[in-house]
Amino acid sequence: MSDVSQNRTKPSVENCNAVPDIDRSVYDIRDEEHESDFYRLEEGLTEETVRRVSEEKNDPDWMREFRLKCLDIYNRTETPPWGPDISGLDMDHISSYVRSKSEMKGSWEEVPEDIKNTFERLGIPQAERESLAGVGAQYDSELVYHNVRREVAEAGVVYTDLESALRGEYAEMIRSHFMHLVPPTDHKFAALHGAVWSGGSFVYVPKGVKLDIPLQSYFRLNAAGAGQFEHTLIIVEEGADLHFIEGCSAPKYNVANLHAGCVELYVGRGARLRYSTIENWSKNMYNLNTKRATVAEDGIMEWVSGSFGSHTSYLYPMTILKGNRSRMEFTGITFAGKGQNLDTGAKVVHIGEQTSSLISTKSIVKSGGIGTYRSSVVIQPSARRARSSVSCDSLMLDAQSRSDTIPGMDIRTSDADVGHEAKIGRISDEAVFYLMSRGLSEEDAKAMIVSGFADPVSKELPLEYAVEMNNLIKLEMSGNG
Amino acid sequence: MSAELRQDEILLATHNLSVSVNGAPILHGVDLAVRPGEIHVLMGPNGAGKSTLGFALMGNPHYEVTEGRIDFNGEDITGLSTDKRARAGMFLSFQNPLEVPGISLGSFIRNALHQQTGQPVKLLAFKKQLAEAMALLSMDESYADRDLNVGFSGGEKKKAEILQLLMLRPKFAILDETDSGLDVDAVRTVSRGVEAYQQQVGGALLIITHSTRILEALHVDVTHVLVKGRLVATGGEELVEEINSQGFERYLG
Numbered sequence: 001m002s003d004v005s006q007n008r009t010k011p012s013v014e015n016c017n018a019v020p021d022i023d024r025s026v027y028d029i030r031d032e033e034h035e036s037d038f039y040r041l042e043e044g045l046t047e048e049t050v051r052r053v054s055e056e057k058n059d060p061d062w063m064r065e066f067r068l069k070c071l072d073i074y075n076r077t078e079t080p081p082w083g084p085d086i087s088g089l090d091m092d093h094i095s096s097y098v099r100s101k102s103e104m105k106g107s108w109e110e111v112p113e114d115i116k117n118t119f120e121r122l123g124i125p126q127a128e129r130e131s132l133a134g135v136g137a138q139y140d141s142e143l144v145y146h147n148v149r150r151e152v153a154e155a156g157v158v159y160t161d162l163e164s165a166l167r168g169e170y171a172e173m174i175r176s177h178f179m180h181l182v183p184p185t186d187h188k189f190a191a192l193h194g195a196v197w198s199g200g201s202f203v204y205v206p207k208g209v210k211l212d213i214p215l216q217s218y219f220r221l222n223a224a225g226a227g228q229f230e231h232t233l234i235i236v237e238e239g240a241d242l243h244f245i246e247g248c249s250a251p252k253y254n255v256a257n258l259h260a261g262c263v264e265l266y267v268g269r270g271a272r273l274r275y276s277t278i279e280n281w282s283k284n285m286y287n288l289n290t291k292r293a294t295v296a297e298d299g300i301m302e303w304v305s306g307s308f309g310s311h312t313s314y315l316y317p318m319t320i321l322k323g324n325r326s327r328m329e330f331t332g333i334t335f336a337g338k339g340q341n342l343d344t345g346a347k348v349v350h351i352g353e354q355t356s357s358l359i360s361t362k363s364i365v366k367s368g369g370i371g372t373y374r375s376s377v378v379i380q381p382s383a384r385r386a387r388s389s390v391s392c393d394s395l396m397l398d399a400q401s402r403s404d405t406i407p408g409m410d411i412r413t414s415d416a417d418v419g420h421e422a423k424i425g426r427i428s429d430e431a432v433f434y435l436m437s438r439g440l441s442e443e444d445a446k447a448m449i450v451s452g453f454a455d456p457v458s459k460e461l462p463l464e465y466a467v468e469m470n471n472l473i474k475l476e477m478s479g480n481g
Numbered sequence: 482m483s484a485e486l487r488q489d490e491i492l493l494a495t496h497n498l499s500v501s502v503n504g505a506p507i508l509h510g511v512d513l514a515v516r517p518g519e520i521h522v523l524m525g526p527n528g529a530g531k532s533t534l535g536f537a538l539m540g541n542p543h544y545e546v547t548e549g550r551i552d553f554n555g556e557d558i559t560g561l562s563t564d565k566r567a568r569a570g571m572f573l574s575f576q577n578p579l580e581v582p583g584i585s586l587g588s589f590i591r592n593a594l595h596q597q598t599g600q601p602v603k604l605l606a607f608k609k610q611l612a613e614a615m616a617l618l619s620m621d622e623s624y625a626d627r628d629l630n631v632g633f634s635g636g637e638k639k640k641a642e643i644l645q646l647l648m649l650r651p652k653f654a655i656l657d658e659t660d661s662g663l664d665v666d667a668v669r670t671v672s673r674g675v676e677a678y679q680q681q682v683g684g685a686l687l688i689i690t691h692s693t694r695i696l697e698a699l700h701v702d703v704t705h706v707l708v709k710g711r712l713v714a715t716g717g718e719e720l721v722e723e724i725n726s727q728g729f730e731r732y733l734g
Contacts, residue, residue: 433541434579438593438645439567448592452583452628 040226041097047071050195053097057163057198062175070184070194077188084312084341084370089286094258095226096196098140136161136217138199138230146201152211158204159215162231165202174202177233181264181292181320189260189288189314193229197262200230203244207268210241214276214462219248219261227258234275238268238296245462246277248309256311257285265293265301269323272300278465280472281309283339288314297323297352304460305332307344308472316374318347321355321383333362333457333469336369336401337476345374345406350383350416359390362457364450366397366476376408379416386413391421395453397446447477491552492517492685493538493571493653498549500530500537507533508710510549515653515685520699522721523689525707526729531689532576534707535655538687539573540566554652568597570652570684574642574659580630586641587611587625590648597649614647618674636667643674647681654678655687660695668694675699693725708732 041049041056050071054064079086136159137145148159158170165174184194201217219230236242248259259281267273273293281287287310293301301319319328330346348357363371373392394403405422427449435445451458451473458466493515500508507530515521525531537544538551540563551559558566581589590611594602615622618640630638639659646654656675660668672695678684679699688695704720706713706729713732714720 428579429543431579431581433539433543433563434575435581436563437539437567437573437575438589438649439564439597440593441564441596442562444596445564448584448589449581452581455583 041095043095044092045071045074045094045096045192045196049096053196053198056097058167060166060171063166066179067195067197070191073184074188074191074195077185077191079188080314083314083343083374084372086286086288086312088311089256089258091192091258094256096229097198098226136201136215138217138219138228140220140226140228148215152215155209155211156206157209157211158202160202162200162202162233170202170204173204173235174233177235177264177266178231179262179264181266181294182262182290186290190262190290193231193260193262193290196227197229197231199228200232200261201234203232203234203236203242205234205236205240205242205271207237208239209237211243212241214243214245214274216245216247219246227260229259230261232261232263234264234273235266236268236271236273239270240268241272243274243276243462245465246275247465248277248279248281257282258288259285259310260288260290262289263291263317265291267293267295267299267301267326269296270298271296272302274302274304275317276304276461276465278306278461278468279309279313279315280468283309283311283337285310286312291315291317292320293318293328294320294322295326295328297325299323299326301326301328303328303330303332303346304457305330305344306457306461306465306469307332307334307342308469308476310342311340313342313344315342315344316347316376318349319357320349320351321357321386322351323355324352325354326352327355328357330357330359330361331457331460332360333364333454334371334373335364335473335476336366336371338367338369341370341372343372343374345372345376347376348378348388350377350379350386350388353382353384354386355383356387357389359388359392360456361392362454363392363394363403364397364453365394365401365403368400370402370404372404372406373422374406374408376410377418378410379413379418381412383416384413385415385417387417389419391419392423393453394422394424395450396424396426397450443477447474450477490516490555492519492554493687494552495538496550496552498534498537498551499547500533501545501547502533502543506547506710507544508537511707511710511712513687513705513712515687515703517652518679518683518685519702520679520686520688521703521705522696522701523687523705523707524691524721524724524729526733529707530710531707532657533710535573535657535687535689538566538655539563539571564596567593567651572646572649572651572654574639574646574654574656576657576659576661578630578633578638578642580628580632582628582631584629585626586629586644589629590645593645593649611644611648614644614674617647617677618644619670620644635662636664639663639667639671640674643671643678646678647674650678650682651684652682653685653687655689656695657689658691659688660690660692665694671695672698693721696721706732 041052050067054067146161179194182190184191265273295301303317307313328348334342334344336342346359361373363373365371377388379386390407392405396403403424407420411418427446431449432445435448451470458469491514495511495513498511523531546559550557553569591602591607611625620640659671676698701718701721704716
């Protein structure tokens with residue numbers, strides 16, 4: 001009969017899980033910085049640099065003083081003793097301010113060609129034309145474009161860059177909210193942010209105004225060896241409703257880039273704010289971002305967060321449930337591939353009575369990536385009959401990768417209803433075989449399983465972001481490295 | 482793959498096929514020859530290696546071919562990956578279909594069709610076909626939108642397998658105990674689906690079963706008895722009757 005050798009079998013089991021790296025080509029197209037078109041502050045951080053940023057931005061006096069105070073705090077504060085290693089981040093080699101020499105535009109046609117091309121490639125602002133109430137686009141340190149639909153503006157909604165807001169009608173409001181929720185003493189990078197922040201958005205939704213289509217900001221860090229420190233300040237008044245979407249990306253360089261943004265969200269009585277993020281920084285980025293919301297009585301804060309990029313991330317959006325019956329929901333996914341150490345999670349502090357929080361996260365690790373889920377649930381003595389439920393699922397795509405879960409809980413009442421659930425699993429070979437037996441390639445079968453795992457999160461995202469997330473997963477799983 | 486075979490040619494053949502799982506030999510020198518459109522029945526006591534044969538034919542990497550060869554449609558497929566076997570026209574109805582969250586049964590079948598044909602699958606025509614096949618299997622249409630097998634009852638999982646058989650239209654299908662664990666009505670429904678597959682596609686079948694209920698409406702061409710990893714008897718439809726009344730006792734020992 002036949003003389004088939006012993007080794008002549010199917011693909012080996014050991015190699016099933018070797019998945020090559022992502023093709024990030026769309027994100028990686030970088031624009032050459034023409035010296036004459038860009039203003040770039042020298043690297044490093046000194047009082048002189050901070051004064052220069054302040055001057056560049058034509059700050060009011062209080063802001064200049066605030067920046068200097070933050071620098072002082074920064075210099076006196078140690079880097080966090082926990083979490084992923086950030087010793088590769090050398091502030092002496094990060095330029096804290098880079099901007100195009102053109103002014104911010106209100107019409108897309110006026111945005112400089114090369115910057116426009118970058119955003120067009122990323123699908124912005126095509127998205128605006130279809131389904132957004134307003135769009136902001138930040139390139140390096142400054143916003144290059146901002147536009148809001150007329151009917152939205154007529155309803156009294158303000159969506160502008162923070163710099164103009166600092167000098168206009170809302171100056172006092174900004175002064176009384178800016179870095180009040182995230183004080184510069186919070187941690188070293190909050191202080192850094194306070195010292196050199198630039199760009200970002202200010203959104204104000206007046207009482208009772210409900211936006212049924214989202215506002216979106218897109219952040220792009222193009223310059224090598226630079227930092228992006230945008231500040232997002234959103235105030236949603238009583239009974240108002242807003243969905244805000246944030247997207248981030250950057251091309252890859254061989255030097256470290258730093259993102260230390262800050263997001264402060266004020267949710268009024270009975271108001272609802274949904275804050276969605278798809279973060280796809282390049283893998284040389286240190287993403288040390290701080291996001292925080294405070295919620296008044298009967299208010300609702302919803303977070304949807306997808307973390308795919310960056311070299312190292314520290315990201316734990318925090319919600320302070322101050323008012324009675326205020327609620328929060330956090331839905332997050334983190335995908336850590338080769339060379340990535342993503343430390344993500346959520347924090348919630350229950351202060352009001354009958355407050356409730358629901359945290360649900362997914363984490364995927366592959367090719368030696370490290371994904372850590374870190375959370376903190378605090379229920380203060382005043383938070384009678386509070387409820388909190390935390391669940392985290394991890395999917396490990398190979399044995400070289402690592403997934404950790406570090407849930408913290410501090411419960412100071414006797415009548416709290418608190419639950420926590422954690423699961424760590426692998427892709428089952430049998431499921432891959434099942435899908436392949438219907439004609440799917442091994443790669444497609446695995447991508448389908450991973451997308452399925454991520455599905456509860458994609459369902460929460462706006463359609464074009466869900467599509468982007470699925471594309472990112474497919475790219476991560478495919479051989480187009 | 483090669484052109485359509487003539488009726489008298491062999492569609493699927495194993496030659497002296499031996500298979501091990503985790504180094505333990507399970508199948509020993511199995512010879513099979515299935516012609517286009519034929520119905521073969523594989524019977525045998527528990528642990529005889531029936532499912533192993535199904536998995537090995539479909540190319541599960543945990544089932545190692547240590548000796549022999551598998552030919553399909555005139556080509557040696559012994560080293561071919563599972564997805565390529567599926568695209569060549571092979572199908573396995575699983576005894577325990579896997580649950581895959583996040584993808585609906587309907588879009589999974591559409592995706593699989595797309596993978597197999599390489600052509601875009603027109604949505605309206607697809608939906609119509611799917612609805613017809615589901616009606617034939619007495620499946621509620623809502624199942625098309627539910628995650629693949631997730632939370633399906635045993636019976637619904639088996640129906641979903643036959644639904645895939647009807648939609649993917651393979652040349653050769655292995656049904657691994659598709660009737661086990663089903664009540665009488667469900668067996669009849671599944672059997673109706675298999676019959677429809679035969680009529681519509683004219684594909685060949687290898688039916689692994691313990692009982693004869695699923696075979697009632699079908700014309701069995703060949704019956705094989707597998708004991709301890711060896712084919713010990715081959716016959717016609719009458720062999721099914723014999724085992725049904727007398728069991729495997731005369732083949733054991």
